[in-house]
Amino acid sequence: MPSYSILLGRQRHVFDDLKAVMAAASPEKSGDRLAGIAADTNERRVAARYLLADIPLKTFLEEPLIPYEIDEVTRLIVDSHDASAFSPVAHMTVGQLRDWLLSYECTTAGLSALAPGLTPEMVAAVSKIMRNHDLIVAAAKTSVVTGFRTTIGLKGRLSSRLQPNHPTDDPEGVAGSTLDGLTYGVGDAVIGINPAGDNLEACVRLMELFDRLRQRFDIPMQSCVLTHVTTSIKAVEAGAPLDLVFQSIAGTEAANRGFGVDLKVLREGREAALSLKRGTVGDNVMYLETGQGSALSADAHHGVDEQTIEARAYAVARHLKPLIVNTVVGFIGPEYLYDAKQIIRAGLEDHFCGKLLGVPMGVDVCYTNHAEADQDDMDNLMFLLASAGVNFLIAVPGADDVMLNYQSLSYHDIVSLRHSFGRPPAPEFEAWLYRMGLFDSEGRLAPQASSVARRLIDYHPDVRASA
Numbered sequence: 001m002p003s004y005s006i007l008l009g010r011q012r013h014v015f016d017d018l019k020a021v022m023a024a025a026s027p028e029k030s031g032d033r034l035a036g037i038a039a040d041t042n043e044r045r046v047a048a049r050y051l052l053a054d055i056p057l058k059t060f061l062e063e064p065l066i067p068y069e070i071d072e073v074t075r076l077i078v079d080s081h082d083a084s085a086f087s088p089v090a091h092m093t094v095g096q097l098r099d100w101l102l103s104y105e106c107t108t109a110g111l112s113a114l115a116p117g118l119t120p121e122m123v124a125a126v127s128k129i130m131r132n133h134d135l136i137v138a139a140a141k142t143s144v145v146t147g148f149r150t151t152i153g154l155k156g157r158l159s160s161r162l163q164p165n166h167p168t169d170d171p172e173g174v175a176g177s178t179l180d181g182l183t184y185g186v187g188d189a190v191i192g193i194n195p196a197g198d199n200l201e202a203c204v205r206l207m208e209l210f211d212r213l214r215q216r217f218d219i220p221m222q223s224c225v226l227t228h229v230t231t232s233i234k235a236v237e238a239g240a241p242l243d244l245v246f247q248s249i250a251g252t253e254a255a256n257r258g259f260g261v262d263l264k265v266l267r268e269g270r271e272a273a274l275s276l277k278r279g280t281v282g283d284n285v286m287y288l289e290t291g292q293g294s295a296l297s298a299d300a301h302h303g304v305d306e307q308t309i310e311a312r313a314y315a316v317a318r319h320l321k322p323l324i325v326n327t328v329v330g331f332i333g334p335e336y337l338y339d340a341k342q343i344i345r346a347g348l349e350d351h352f353c354g355k356l357l358g359v360p361m362g363v364d365v366c367y368t369n370h371a372e373a374d375q376d377d378m379d380n381l382m383f384l385l386a387s388a389g390v391n392f393l394i395a396v397p398g399a400d401d402v403m404l405n406y407q408s409l410s411y412h413d414i415v416s417l418r419h420s421f422g423r424p425p426a427p428e429f430e431a432w433l434y435r436m437g438l439f440d441s442e443g444r445l446a447p448q449a450s451s452v453a454r455r456l457i458d459y460h461p462d463v464r465a466s467a
Contacts, residue, residue, distance in 0.1 A: 002063075006051045013047035019065040021055070022121075023305040024048035025128040027345050031293045031306045031336035038305075049129050053095030057086075060121040066302045072253045072263055077119050077315045086117030094125045101126070101138040108155075111142045115358030120251070120311035123353045127307070132345065132384070135352040139388040142355040146323045147282025148222045148243065150188050150426035152391055153360050158423035159392035160414045161326070161362065162187030165403035169196045171209055177397050178213065184411040184445065185418075185438060188429035189324055189362065189392035190244060190287060192224040196403055203227045204240040211241035217436070220280070220428035222323070224287045229261055229269040236272040243278055244287045244323060245269040251312030254300030263316070270320055281428065284323035284360075290314070291328045292346050293336025306336060307346065311353040318359050324392060325359050327351070329381075330367035331406055340377035343367060347381050351390055362392035366408040375399065375407065382409055386417050393417070415445065 004021050005014040015021045023037040025048035032038035039045035061081065066074045083090075088110075089097055100106055127135060145153040152159050164177030174193060181187050191210055195203055203225045210223035224244040225232075232245040247266060248259050256262055273285035290313040295301040301309055310327070317325045327350040330343040337343045347363050354361035365382045367373040382393060399410035417423070424430045424443055433439040440446040 004051050006047050008043065008047040008050065011043065011047075013044055015048065015051070018055075018059065018063045019304050019308075021048050021051050022065070022125060022128065022308055023303075025052045025125075026305045026307055027128070027342075029292070029306055029336070029342055029346070030334060030338035031296050034335060035296055035301060035303070035306075037303060052125055053098070053129050054093055055125070056093050057089060057097060057122050060119055060125065065121060065304050065308065066252060070253075071302075073251060073256070073312055073316060076263065076319060077312065080315075080319065081119060082116035084117070085114055089114065089117070094122075095129060097122070097126050098129055098134070101141075102134060106138070106141060108141055108143050111356065112358070115356065118356055120315050120353070120357065121308060123356045124308040124311040127349050127352055130352075132348050135348040136384060136388040139348075139352040139355050142389070144355055144358055144360045144391065146284040146360045148279040148284055148323050149220045149281060150222070150428045151281055152189055152324060152426055154427070155389065156423060157426060158386060158390070158414070158418055158421065159189035159362075159426050160186045161189045161324070161392055161394045162191045162411075163193065163394055163396045163401065163408070164191065165194050165396065165401055167196055167403045169202055169206065171205070174206065175209065175213070178210075180397060181395065181411050182219075183438060184415055185425060185433050186395050186411045186414050187221055188425040190222050190224050192226055192246070192287060194226045194404060198227050198231060200231055200234050200238065203231055204235050204238060207235065207240045207242055218432070220432055226287070226289075229265060233269055233272045236276060241278075242273060242276065244285055245273045246287045246289070248289045248294070249313050249316045250290065250294045250298070250300070251309040251316070252295050252300050252302060255295040255298045255309070256316070258298035258300060263319070266316070266320055282323070284321055286320050286322040288317045288320065288322050288325045289328060290317070290325065290350070291332050292350065293332045296336065297332065307349055310350060311357070314354045314357045314359045317354070318357055322360065324362055325354060326362040326364050326392070326394065327354070328364040328366060330371060330373065331364065333368050334371040337371070339372035340367075340374070340380075343371070343373055344377065344381045344384065348384060348388065351385060351388055360391050362394070363390055364394040364408055366394075366406055368406050378407070378409060382413060382417060383420075386421050386423070419444070
C-alpha cells in the first residue's frame with residue numbers, strides 16, 4: 001500500500017494508506033474518533049481533503065480499502081463494477097467528479113447511466129470534499145424509481161413510511177396507529193412495523209392484519225414486518241401474505257455476519273418474496289435498513305471510517321434491487337454521531353451516496369434522547385432532505401416511537417412537507433386518497449376526513465375478532 005503525503009504551510013502530513021486519507025478527510029464524527037482514525041486537528045482534515053481531491057477515481061479500483069480476499073462485500077463491489085458505465089468519468093479525479101456533479105452537464109439521465117460505474121468508495125470520497133449545499137444540489141438531480149403496489153421515487157413526489165410500532169404488538173394499538181396515519185395520507189412507501197417479538201407466529205399475525213386492512217379498503221400499499229430475513233423466509237413457507245422482506249445490512253462481511261446474514265441468505269430472502277408475485281406495478285420486494293456506526297459497534301470496520309462503510313452497505317442494497325432503503329441516521333446514538341451537526345451531515349451524506357449508487361434512499365430523521373439534538377434539528381434535516389429530493393421519510397404517531405424509545409418525524413410533518421414543497425404521495429396512493437375522500441380537490445386533507453376516518457375505524461372490531 002502506498003503512503004500519501006502533502007505539504008500544507010510548513011507542515012508535511014503523511015497518511016499510511018488510502019483509507020487513512022479517507023478517514024482523516026471525513027467531517028468530525030464521534031464514531032471515527034472512538035475508532036481512533038479521525039483527524040486529530042482541523043488542519044490535518046484539510047490536508048487530507050486536498051490530497052483526496054487530487055486522487056484519480058481509478059485508484060479506488062486498484063487499492064481496495066478492505067482486501068478482496070477477506071470480505072465478500074469487497075468482492076461484490078469489484079466483481080459487479082460496470083467499466084462501460086464508468087468510462088465517462090474514468091479520467092477524472094475525485095475533485096473533478098465533484099465539479100462535474102455540480103455542473104450544467106450533469107443531468108438526471110447522465111447520473112442514472114453512471115450509477116453502475118461508481119463504487120461506494122468513490123461516492124464516499126467525493127462527498128467528503130462537498131459542503132452540505134453541494135450534497136443537496138447533486139442529490140436533487142438524481143432519480144431512482146422503484147415499484148411494488150405503488151411507484152416510489154418519481155420526481156416531484158414525496159413518499160412516507162407509516163411506522164405503527166406498539167410495545168406489545170397489540171393488534172388494536174397497531175391498527176389504531178395505522179388508521180390514524182392513513183387519514184393523514186401517510187404510508188405510500190410502506191406500512192412497516194418493528195415487531196416487539198421476533199417470533200414467527202406474532203409476525204404472521206401482523207402480516208395478516210395489514211393484508212386484511214389492504215383488501216378491506218382496496219389500498220394500493222405494501223406492508224412489511226421488520227423481522228429477520230430468515231423469519232420472513234419461514235413466513236413465506238408458511239403461506240403468510242408477505243409483501244416485502246426486511247433486513248438490516250452493513251458494509252462489511254463481518255458486520256453483516258453480526259446481523260446474522262450474508263449475501264447468500266439475502267438473495268434467498270429476495271427469491272422467497274419474488275415467488276409470491278404479489279406486486280402490481282413492480283417487483284422490488286425488499287426493504288433494507290442501514291446506519292453509520294453499525295460496523296464499528298460490531299468491531300467489523302477494518303479501520304475504515306463509518307461513512308465509507310455506510311456507503312459500502314449501499315452496494316449490498318443495490319445488488320438486491322430493493323423497493324426502499326433507509327438510513328436510521330441518528331438512531332445508533334451519540335457514540336457514533338454526537339450531536340445535531342453530525343446527524344444532519346450524516347443524513348445528507350447517506351442520501352447523496354445512496355442515490356448516486358442507484359439506491360432508492362429514504363431517511364429516518366431521528367435522534368435518541370441522550371444525543372445533543374432536539375426536534376428543531378430534525379425540522380432542519382427534514383427540510384434539507386426534501387430539498388434534496390429524498391424518496392421517502394419515516395413518520396410515527398406524535399414523532400415519538402414508544403416501542404423503540406427514540407424520536408422521529410410525525411404524521412403531521414409529512415403533511416407539512418408535502419404542502420411546503422408541493423409534492424404529493426405516490427400516484428397510485430394519491431388516487432386512493434382522492435377516491436376515499438381523504439384529499440379534497442386541491443390535494444389537501446379534506447374537511448370531511450373525520451367521517452372517512454370513522455369509516456376506517458369501523459374496521460377495528462375486525463382486528464379485535466382476529467387477534
